[in-house]
Amino acid sequence: MRSIMHATRLHLLLPFALPSAADAATALHNLVTPALDRLVARGTLVERVIGEDFQRTLPHERWVARQFDAISPTQPAADEAPLAPYMLLADGGEPGDATWACIQPVHVRIAHDHLVLIDPAALDLEDDEAATLLAVARPLIEELGVRIEAPKPTRWYLSSDTFGSLAGASPLRASGRNIEIWLPHEAHTGERSRAWMKLQNEVQMAWFEHPVNEAREARGLPAVNSIWFHAQGVALPVRSPFAQVLSDAPATRGLALAAQAGAGSQPASFAAFAPTATAGVTLVELDPFSAPYVEQDWARWNDAFAALEADWLAPALAALQADRIGELGLTLCGDTGSVTLTVTRNDLRKFWRRRVFASLFIE
Structure with a gap:
């Protein structure tokens, strides 16, 4: 297993972590995620991509392709990602x-x-x-x-x-x-x-x-x-904005390999890592949500979020508070759009920021 020990910045890509507004009440039923709530409340909104109902690729695929410059501006369909x-x-x-x-x-x-x-x-x-x-x-x-x-x-x-x-x-x-x-x-x-x-x-x-x-x-x-x-x-010539990419998705891993960035499998949890203050961003793609989202099994989706909270979000928040990582990025995707936030230790002190998770949901 590759380590992200030397990453000062960590970015989590979360496919199918963002329900539609229509599914919000069901999806959030009994969902208890204090770490996510605080990160969302205090974070800086970097990007909100609404998307369209009939785009043929998925928001997380388009997000990754854009990060690596793998979408040609001359392509006939802007939503296509040649992955x-x-x-x-x-x-x-x-x-x-x-x-x-x-x-x-x-x-x-x-x-x-x-x-x-x-x-x-x-x-x-x-x-x-x-x-x-x-x-x-x-x-x-x-x-x-x-x-x-x-x-x-x-x-x-x-x-x-x-x-x-x-x-x-x-x-x-x-x-x-x-x-x-x-x-x-x-x-x-x-x-x-x-x-x-x-x-x-x-x-x-x-x-x-x-x-x-x-x-x-x-x-x-x-x-x-x-x-x-x-x-x-x-395949287009690509470049990686990440020092390391940890994912089980072949498209994401392949982009990292093509860009000659470090590539490895999706880690089990944040607990294995002890980041130190060295330059570089590590992208971790975590995907426990796809199957329950597609099947509209919101109880199982809810359970997956509870596990993500315990294994990743709460420990990452603690590392941010302790200054063991300098910045945490979150890209949460649905089936049409995505939202990206970044959170620093200084952001956590901005008590006047009160964004709620449901405000990120895409109509």
Whole structure:
């Protein structure tokens, strides 16, 4: 495990930690977070990004991409973040200068009159199952002249000029929703890609009634019945504003690697660290909230916040008060927008600041 001992400044990135205003009453029910309350009350509001309902990427993805200058100003869609090449790099591949998209095996559920994507993490897909399904899909994909790399069993990467400027949507952006508007389309025209639909259909048919899926359904698990396309783009030269990046998200780790910054896994808690006064910002991405947020399981989301308070926020506040860290940054994200605060020891003395957590929620 990497240490953040030498970081004078710590920044916590918290995906799905910011409910919408509509969910506030339910999400905050019985939530007791005195450390968060004090940090929010005394902190300096650095940035508030409202976002839009139908952006195809997630606020934390766009925030990270902006920090590393990975979003090109010439991109046709301002909300797109070309993260697949960096994800491939984090997974052990070599993106080079090719255009890559991330492909994930998924379950699409039939609702009354539409199709709904299930959170890929909820599949509990084993590596050997994914490898078997990939072995079936690979020749079908390569027959169409598409290059495929699969350094991780459940995350594949495709490169093809045929897909041109296709825009997909992050799986968690579309999960739990009617997938119609989130399916891949040409970024310039909005039209569906026949090439992608052909590839997708070939894979779906090959997996239909496959022994892997029959065994999964016998165990009460959802079948793996489709593939999801997202994050397409070309790796741009990036720079890191962070001395060290600790995250389990492949996009975040890949950006750090591309920028030649220190990169490591998400730490278990703040307790392992003893920061000292040396220059540098450490970014820690903590993500206990995604699954309960997407599933609208606010009791579990509440429990995750209680754990975050105990493991990270209260100890970080104590370190700030004791001058063991010089600054604490917080970026809290929802599914459309994000809010960034910074807090210093001096800020904690500004008793007249009385911002409440609910004031950060995005309409």
